[in-house]
Every structure is written in structure tokens, then in C-alpha cells.
Amino acid sequence: MAAEEVEKKLYDAVSKGDVTKFRELVEQDPYLVDEASFSCSRNVLHIATMRGQTAIVEEVLKMNPSLARILDSQQSSPLHIAAAQGHVEISRKLLSVAPVTRWWRDCHDMNPVHVAAINGHVEMLGHLLEESPLPAMERVGRGQTVLHLCVKHGQLTTLQVLGGKLWELMDEVDEDGETLLHLAVRSNQLEILQYLGESNKIRRRKRNYVGKTALQILNQSPPATIASYSEMRRILKTLLPPSSIKILPKINDAAMVVVVLIATMAFQNTVNPPGGVWQDNASSHEAGNAVIAYTHPYIYKHMLRSNTVAFVSSLVTIFLITTGLPSISVTFLMTTLCAMLASILAIAVSYGASILAITPNADTESPGAGVVVGIVVSLSLSILVLMFLFVRITRWYFMWMRRTRHQEDLTTDPLPLRLLYWIFQRLRRRDVSENNVNR
Incomplete structure (x- = not known):
């Protein structure tokens, strides 16, 4: 019972950022920081990061920097939590002692960059990508990129930031062959669709692996309002193949x-x-x-x-x-x-x-x-x-x-014609890719 009371006092001190009380408790039990465990198997560093208590994080890392590599029950490291909360300064301190955690994935198969992106923390993304953009190139479940996650979670700002840095991912597809356009239509993200239409980085037209384009998906599952449907249809029409x-x-x-x-x-x-x-x-x-x-x-x-x-x-x-x-x-x-x-x-x-x-x-x-x-x-x-x-x-x-x-539907045409269509499509893709590189 006494141990539970001590851990409660420790939790309160860490949550409130009371450095004095924290030091008193640690002086009474030097192993308290290492042994204390809270809900979801989180340690002191998880709690301090979640509450945004930078001073406590500094104290904990001085005592035991290896806690930065400990995962909770959700397979989240303290850096995952910092990315989710947008605590840039705390993430700097965590990466200084455990840089490898920038690659670690939680139970949702996401690394800290993915977590920051879906939560809309632009400053955090800039910090995490300072050293290397490679973590942002990692795909999550179903082969989705970080840009797919931005569209899926309606994060237009982070999509704009990452789209400027990772333009080569703008036209990538997931395991279902769906582009950002498909997801924007499925998620009824009109503003994101407008950005994609104006970005000039999306390939003019692409079908998913069941043969459907974003326009076909829109026609099959139109949004609730006629205005949204008309605007989304207009945008997708502008993304049809350019003039022959x-x-x-x-x-x-x-x-x-x-x-x-x-x-x-x-x-x-x-x-x-x-x-x-x-x-x-x-x-x-x-x-x-x-x-x-x-x-x-x-x-x-x-x-x-x-x-x-x-x-x-x-x-x-x-x-x-x-x-x-x-x-x-x-x-x-x-x-x-x-x-x-x-x-x-x-x-x-x-x-x-x-x-x-x-x-x-x-x-x-x-x-x-x-x-x-x-x-x-x-x-x-x-x-x-x-x-x-x-x-x-x-x-x-x-x-x-x-x-x-x-x-x-072109799949019912004779094989020679389909082969010729494939050649046309490859040539058009190369032309668009070269234009994107030149831009």
C-alpha cells in the first residue's frame, strides 16, 4: 500500500512538473524512477512526456537515459508520445539519447513521423525530418504512405508541408492501388481534393486495382451535399488526361x-x-x-x-x-x-x-x-x-x-490494342514524371 502511495505522489509530481517534489521522492528511493509503472505499462518518462513537463524529462534522462527506449503496452516509445502531443523540445532531448527511436513503430505500425502527421503537428514534422527524410518514406499497414495518412485523417496543413518536401510520394499508391485522390474522395475531403488538384503533382488519371478511378468512386458514393459533389466532380474533371x-x-x-x-x-x-x-x-x-x-x-x-x-x-x-x-x-x-x-x-x-x-x-x-x-x-x-x-x-x-x-472499360479490347494502350500509358507517365522533376 505504501508503494502505491509513493507511486501516486510520483505521478502527481511528474504530471504537475514539480521538480522539487520529484527530487525528494527520488532521494528517498533511488530505484523509484526505474521501477515505477503506471497504466498501460508506462514509465515516468512516458508520463512526463505526455504532460509536456520538459524539466522532469531532463531529470529522468539524467538518471536513466535508457528509459527513452522503453515501450508501453501500445508499443509506443516516449518519442511517439512527444510526436502525438507536439512537444518539440522534449523530442529533441529524447532523440539526443535515443536517436534510433525515430524508426520504431507502435502497435498501429506507425513511427513518430506518421504520428506527428496524423495529429497535424507541422513544427514537430520539421524537427523530425531535419536529420533525414527517410522515416517519412516508410509505409504503414496496407502500403499507405505518410501522405495517405494525412488525407485519411484530414490533415491538410501537414499534407501541404510534406507534399512540398516529399513530392515523389504524391502519386504513390497503396496495396489497393489507390492514390491520394481516391482517399480524398472516399473521405469526402473537399479542401484536400482542391489542394491536390492545384498542386500539379498528381498524375492525371489512375485506376485502383479493381479498375476504378476517383471520379467513378465519387459517382458511386456521392457526398451528402450537391455543392460538394459538383465541386469535387469539377476538380476531378480537370485532372482528366491533358489534350491529345x-x-x-x-x-x-x-x-x-x-x-x-x-x-x-x-x-x-x-x-x-x-x-x-x-x-x-x-x-x-x-x-x-x-x-x-x-x-x-x-x-x-x-x-x-x-x-x-x-x-x-x-x-x-x-x-x-x-x-x-x-x-x-x-x-x-x-x-x-x-x-x-x-x-x-x-x-x-x-x-x-x-x-x-x-x-x-x-x-x-x-x-x-x-x-x-x-x-x-x-x-x-x-x-x-x-x-x-x-x-x-x-x-x-x-x-x-x-x-x-x-x-x-478497355479491358475487353483485343490483346494487341491493350498492349498499345499500355505503351501509351507508360509514355504519358514518363512525360508527367519528367514534368514533375522539372518543376
Whole structure:
């Protein structure tokens, strides 16, 4: 009975921060600090930390610093308690004698960083992450990150702080494949969803492991108020995949250089054809006329047509690029790409015709002519095949983007198409990741 009274007096002294009374009790029984045990198997240091009594914590650590490594019945160390209460100064003293406790987990599988995050103690988080951010990278049960915990417990402030330091975790998923967006919708956290939508660190769209997006979850379990539902739906709509035009490779300055070069080649090949022009007038020709038009009229006719196609299609491409029309319409984008490919094909045909015109004995039966024609035909066919494949793949890409925008099920499509969808998704993820790194 006497021991219980002493422990009660000790508990009162520690709870109130009465250092004098604490020292008197310890002088009477030097083993009191080591042996005293309170509810939930907590020792003196647990109680002093819980009550925020920094002076008592200092006294206890001087007497027995190993108490900082003792766990209570909840597997919580004194540092866990300090993190839960937000006692930064006490946590400094605890870490000075037991730094390893920053990694220890309680019965809920959380380390002190997780505990501070779910309780909204921003200053405590800053202190715990001063030395190393690695404890914050640890996952808890169900594979959730510390950011998942912030969303789950509605801690917007801590999410903003940690999101700035641990941006690479913003797009991570748990064991169910759910992102922060999924959890925000499930928890009806409108403010957090607004922050996630404005952060530009969330991948545009992601399904969980049962194939549902955050928007589908919202539609299946809408919040109580129509206003909240409308706002959350609006935010999630803005996070749909970006415009297909922005994801496709842009027609940049290099493309402009190519088409300008083709236009120059076509123009020069027309006004200054192979063999030059007649310099004098005669009964059979006039000065300024192309020599090849008389020596190889058939070849000249096809070369002139090819040059015209290359020149006109290059001008069309230049016009579309300079006006910026491909960036506002898929139709203009496809027109630009087809015009550019047509100019390349036409200039290749013109080149072949020029070779035939200036090659000795370039008749249809000569071996040299056959080789040249074969090369030109092969090149032309290759470009046509590439053009066809490009148009088809682009069409499939637009179809994939449209269907994902409308949350359609893609798992029933043929295997080749699903493989192509997987490639599209991987490319888009890499593009978004690179943008996040650049930011």
C-alpha cells in the first residue's frame, strides 16, 4: 500500500512538473524512477512526456537515459508520445539519447513521423525530418504512405508541408492501388481534393486495382451535399488526361527547318533542272527552256509534278505551323503531319527522277536505271507504310484518350490494342514524371 502511495505522489509530481517534489521522492528511493509503472505499462518518462513537463524529462534522462527506449503496452516509445502531443523540445532531448527511436513503430505500425502527421503537428514534422527524410518514406499497414495518412485523417496543413518536401510520394499508391485522390474522395475531403488538384503533382488519371478511378468512386458514393459533389466532380474533371495535341510530339523548329529545306529543294530543282536550260533559241527549242524537257520528256513530266507536290505541301506545312493551328485542332494537326510526309515523299520521287535524267543510258532497260527506280520505289513505299502506320497509331491514340476521358472499360479490347494502350500509358507517365522533376 505504501508503494502505491509513493507511486501516486510520483505521478502527481511528474504530471504537475514539480521538480522539487520529484527530487525528494527520488532521494528517498533511488530505484523509484526505474521501477515505477503506471497504466498501460508506462514509465515516468512516458508520463512526463505526455504532460509536456520538459524539466522532469531532463531529470529522468539524467538518471536513466535508457528509459527513452522503453515501450508501453501500445508499443509506443516516449518519442511517439512527444510526436502525438507536439512537444518539440522534449523530442529533441529524447532523440539526443535515443536517436534510433525515430524508426520504431507502435502497435498501429506507425513511427513518430506518421504520428506527428496524423495529429497535424507541422513544427514537430520539421524537427523530425531535419536529420533525414527517410522515416517519412516508410509505409504503414496496407502500403499507405505518410501522405495517405494525412488525407485519411484530414490533415491538410501537414499534407501541404510534406507534399512540398516529399513530392515523389504524391502519386504513390497503396496495396489497393489507390492514390491520394481516391482517399480524398472516399473521405469526402473537399479542401484536400482542391489542394491536390492545384498542386500539379498528381498524375492525371489512375485506376485502383479493381479498375476504378476517383471520379467513378465519387459517382458511386456521392457526398451528402450537391455543392460538394459538383465541386469535387469539377476538380476531378480537370485532372482528366491533358489534350491529345499537347501529348503528341509538337511540330517544333526542327520540323520547320525540314519543310523549308524541302521547299527550297523543290523550287531550285524546278527553276534549275538537271542539265540546265537552253541558252539560245533554235528551231527545236527556245532559250530558258529546260534541256531535260526535250531529252527526257517523260521523266521531266514526273519530276515537275513531284516538285510541285513537294513545294505546295511544304508551303501548307509552313503555313499551319506558323499560324499555330495544329495546337488547337486535331484535324489541323493531322493535316500538318500528312502534308509534311507528302512533301518528303514527293521530294524523294523528284530525286529519283533527277538521277534517271542525268545517268548515262538511263533507259528503262538499263541495270542502273532499275537500281535507281528500285531505290526510289522502296523509299516511297516505306514512307507510305510509315505514313499509314502513323495515321493508324494516331487514330488509336485519340480513341484511347477519348475512351479514358469517358471512363470506358478497355479491358475487353483485343490483346494487341491493350498492349498499345499500355505503351501509351507508360509514355504519358514518363512525360508527367519528367514534368514533375522539372518543376
